[in-house]
Amino acid sequence: MSIIMRKLLLVAVCAIAVLPVSASLAQQATELQVTYSKGQFQPTELRAPADKAITIRVKNLDAKAIEFESKTLRVEKVVAANSEALLNVRAQKPGRYEFFDEFNEKARGALVVQ
């Protein structure tokens, strides 16, 4: 057991050592916002420059939770009823990236990266 404990401690120390790197990168991200209300995203098309990290703020105005998901952007996040959530998206190549509500696939939109 003591060997495991020591290994875990080592892992924890390594993880903490990596943390300070994160703050600087997050600041340069493109910020976007999308609202979900009455089962639809608004706007249905977002735009962002290529090769730059993106943060998307998803506001859910409905009384139901949604799960904001994009397979191509590789994000997936639950947004509780009447609340908002923040998603980090890594820098992307130009293209059209679709997103939708996993709990209601009729609600769809896309992020256009140029």
Next chain:
Amino acid sequence: MLAALIIVFREVFEAGLIIGIVLAVTGSVRHRNRWIGGGVLAGVAAACVVAAFAGALSQLFAGMGQELFNAAILSVAVIMLTWHNIWMARHGREMAGEMRAIGQAVAAGTKSLLALAVVVGVAVLREGSEVALFLYGVAASDGGSALSLASGGVVGLALGAAVCLLTYFGLMRIPPRALFATTTALITLLAAGMAAQAVAFLERANWLTSLDSVVWDSGWLLSQESIVGRTMHTLIGYTDQPTEMQLLVYVAVLLVTVLLMRLSGSQHGGRAVAAG
């Protein structure tokens, strides 16, 4: 109804696979159903709590609460799985063979069962909180469609249970001698995969930004969203776009497990029982 069925099934699928494996691993241990059942119930209860406080959880850590929570519970599962493997390397021999050691092994087996019950609880919690949120949304909407959606949810849940049973009976067809090696390998890969998933959550939270470039994209070969892709994602941690850090952690967990199993096995009986 079909939509609800698919959503619920997709969420419980992973938990079903994991519970099936844990059932097979603990096949010969007494009282295992009580422990695993307890893990499932605790997972369901925790899932409801998490679903109820999803909004608050999300706001923690500058909006990254969900990601960090997922990374944390996955890490707990990785530790439990690894600990189980090491424990089995030490005691597996007694449990598999010698009759006189059985009493002792069963008593000690309870400790290992607790670890696996935690793993089951975590699997149910992760998938269950989304199901709970979805079904709560259904219940909150108007009555007519709610009934149809709820029945879809029940069928989805039943299909998830079927996945669990299929996994269990599939593994039980393996001869007892090979079963131990098989489940050890499965548990090790499961742990490595979960560790890589935890890394993915930390990356999404921007808590982990070093070595975060994608190494390859094998989505054209096997999409992570296909049924096979999802199965491989759960079982061996398959990701169609892994980052350097994910690969590094994946390999590190495999190596550390094999190393610790060797050490632990040789300390005890002279010869390692490690299958890796």
